[in-house]
Amino acid sequence: MADKEIALMAHLMRRAGFGATFEELEARAAKGYEATVDELLDPEGQPELERDLMMRYQPQWVSQAGLEGQQEEWTYRMINTKRPLEEKIALFWHQIFVTGHAKCEYPKQQQIEFDMFRRDGLGKFDNLLQGLAKDPAMVFYLDNCMSHKDAINENWGRELLELFSMGVGMDGQVNYTEEDVKECARAFTGWTVTNSIPRYPYGKYEAKFIYDSGDHDNEEKTFLGETGNWNGEDIINIVARQPGTARFISRHLYNFFVADEPQVPAWQNTPPGDPEAIKALEDEYFRSGYDIRSMLRVLFNSDAFKNARFAKVKSPTETVVGTMRLVGDFDLPKPGMNAMALNIRYMGQDLMNPPTVEGWHTGREWIDSGTLVERINFTADAVGNTSHPGIQSIIQRLASRGPTISPEQLVDGCLDMLGAYELTEVTRNELLAMSQGEGDIRTGTQEFESRVGQMLQSIVATTEYLFA
Amino acid sequence: MTTSTQISHIQLQYSHTIGRGEQFGPGFTYPIQMARGESDLMYVLCRSSEYRPEGTRIAVCTVNEEYVNVFARGVSQQGPHEYNFEDGSLVWPTCIAIDSQQNVYVSDEWLNRISIFNKDGEFLGKWDISEGDGDGEINRPSGIAFDKDDNLYLVDSLNHRIQKFTKDGRFLAKWGSQGSGDGELNMPWGIDIDRQGNVYIADWRNDRIQKFTADGEFLMKFGSSGSGEGELNRPTDVAVDKDGIIYVADWLNDRIQVFDTDGSFVTLRTGDATVSKWGKDKLDANPEMWGERDRAEGLEREKLLWAPSGIAVDDENNIFVCEGPRNRIQVYRKQSPTFAGPRL
């Protein structure tokens, strides 16, 4: 059984980041939990990735013109960043503020949006929404550029309320009416994008947001009971101060960082699993002036979070990135990046290209018989490759415990090294039995390496390992 | 006493643009480098990406954008097939150079390989060089260039040095080590050799160009980090013309710069691209795009260079700028302001 502090640090790093090697966990545990939370919440305090190096070896990451290339690039960033929460919060917002390649067809435009998530995603929520409303990928994805003062298109106006801020309702009540959706859409008329340069012959160019005052509905609107000649900024200011927004964002943070909740459409009528934790986040939302960083500080330091180990099913992105960080592969650009990143798609999360504007269904819905096979085989192949530096390091650490180790030491040691995982009694006994049947475990032999590899493979194939 | 306007003795005039984004046939896929062949042939090295391995190739065309053929191929790393690094395949090709017999040499920084083709693209052979830092071993080769005796100079990027080989791959000499002092290098990339046999290196992470004798003796350096005139941001390549004028692909500043023989700044260009011949064919086949261009905001952005990675100059004073992300090559001509007559 791992040191309690290591186990807690492993939990924090899986949630606030993409997991960490045992060495990193030890180093962070020595610094302390709260100090680590502070460090994670201050990404700019850590060095950036070496962009010039990435672009030198992967030139397609310069043009950002292809979906696969940008999926590679993001995966590479997540594996190698020294600012794990910066990428994690970008992923969080991408799973909520959905734009999709199937419609946008210009990954660079989505990357510009993700850069906004990286830059502003831990800041004030209203500021982030203002940016989102002016983000060309979003304006195009949700058709606000097709909304005119004489012919409104409600798509953005509706999703802003339903999916991006308040949700349809809470505590069995509705948060807004159809009339509010219309008034909201009216307020955003004239928020559009420039005409783009066609993709032939030299590829696309980024679009720009423009405000076309001539196409803006300049009349009075009544939105959520407040009347005025509202423009889009006003709507966002009104939205940001709604209790429904505090609830919705708190539940999203909880669902992503703490424990799986029911799917979002159920939130109107299904109360939070942990109402107290949600209340604390809602309070902090208002106290801090809608500050996401402050909410996360409260969240990571709460008992609700600390007690929620393994209460979440890992997403495909977390699975692939976490595995790569653990085994220490792809820490420099090299070929094979594409095939590796595609595993995230095969496991059911086509990054940058979600199935609908509602994003992905999370939690247990990540798993079906097809995606389970992809997940287990990918993870098992990676941890079973004893030439990976991360796996070598696990082998060396276990070997340092003596010339022979017991089956219990092998099983529990491997569980620790994977991030203080815990198994049910039944599963642990199966693995022990497997190990016992193979005789003495002599470290420092070639056979020991393969036995560690096999044990790791068996562990990552368990249901327990599907959780983070 | 007369007044005079000080003018630069070198001017660049934009000529035309070659290319369009295409995985096969006429067009390029991330053209990272090129080399001029005999008469008006040009060999354009397309790096492409691993999810589009069919785009990794050498595209041969003329300076006037007539398509000739393509050869070599990328390696698929997807699907049920195993990696296949057979003869003629390219994974991470970096540079292309042509010897006096018009044979084409291509460096590959992943395979640590030099592949050799004849001028028609027929595979002739390869050097699979051991990865390492000993004499004749390499670690991620980038720029390559021939001297007039057909010796191959190779930028050994992760060993931060230059190595010299015979055209058959026998090690002759080396110089350089990691650092930022005179003669030291930091992840160098491009290379060129002038008529006198002096060697110019794009000292990538030091944001400068260095000039050496053929034996590796340090002669001069110019450039420093920044975006002002004469400053560089990760220069990828350097080319020297017959008069010793030096052209630099200033990668992250999205421009090219011209330096005099002594390394002093002369001029710079940020791009002048126009619709290429192949580009026009493409637009004619998609006529609504002509209309979209009329409506488009900021069409002038189409002129601008974006991360130029290769620069080459020929004996006719053409300067070729390989612009990977835009799948094209912008061609300039060097003009001398000397009065050429006959009319005023």
Next chain:
Amino acid sequence: MTSTKKDPVLVVLQLSGGNDGLNTIIPYTDPLYNDNRPSVRVPDDQVLQINDKIGFNPAMGPMKRLYDEGKLAIIQGVGYPSPSRSHFRSMDIWHTCEPDKVGDEGWLGRAIVELDPSKENVLTGVNFGRGLPRALVAPGVPVASVGNLESYGVLTGIEIEEQRAKALDVFSRVYSPMIGQGPVLDYFAHTGLDALKGADILSTAPESYSSTVEYGSDTVAQYMRNIAQVHLANLGTRIMYTTAPYNSFDTHAGELANHTKLWTETSNAVADFYDDLKEHNASDNVVLLVFTEFGRRVHDNGSGTDHGSGGVAFVVGDAVQGGLYGEYPSLEENKLLEGDLHFNNDFRSIYAALLDKWMGLDSKPIVNGSFEQMAFV
């Protein structure tokens, strides 16, 4: 084992990238074809003539043979209103039958629900290739995605057979549902065992297979062979799907050479598949649909063709009434839609005919509406 009536099986081959319909079924006597294709034209004397107007691409000899035998239907002018020239969007529309909004359920996923509502067979639907096409997605529908039939399974990376057996043994026991472990773990346990079971069953297919037909070595041929193997193993699989390699039909450049290669491979694979089933007396209950997400521009771009609309689809099988269906879209300029061929057959009418007349399902809820059904099956 003798079965009195064999269940109908539907196989779908997706030609990704947008096949150039104009150079597939070629209007070789139409002067407008020559005019519009100065560079990307199949010479009229090479076309495999169907009649005095149209003919097959010369690389499609094997499919022409099936056509001559009356086993192949050519559906001309296929598309949908307001065509999208985006690969992703157009393919999504074909997969979900939702031209106006983004749908998340696939038509074949829904069909699988109807075919096997109580999920008795984990292999009712099988996809060949990595990752699941949206056509096969429906909530709670398990569909195996087989990258490589010879090596498909759980923990296939463990090379030593004895070790793998041991690991699978442990796996099967730790995935056994137990009382009191809650619905999520229970679901995972079932899912894990389903996956194991599906893989076990599938692994028997290549073992029991033998044939005199020699398929090509290209990906499409190998997957069509896999589909034949699974069909011949009588696993109760009703829907099988495979895709030509990613965007391979996206012939923006170098089209003539590429398209010839693509259709040589595809046409051989289709005919080999049919012959293989025929050899095993198993061709009577299989229908194959071959489709692509869009056609290409009428006018070439000097070396290839760009994204257009109005494509051609094929339906192959013993049960198929071979022949020509629909009209060949006009190439006259005033009949084009933004420079593209104008569709006259909604793709959903093909689906509807396959679902109703072949699979015996009610097509309306699956394809989201009523469509005229062609009589090709």
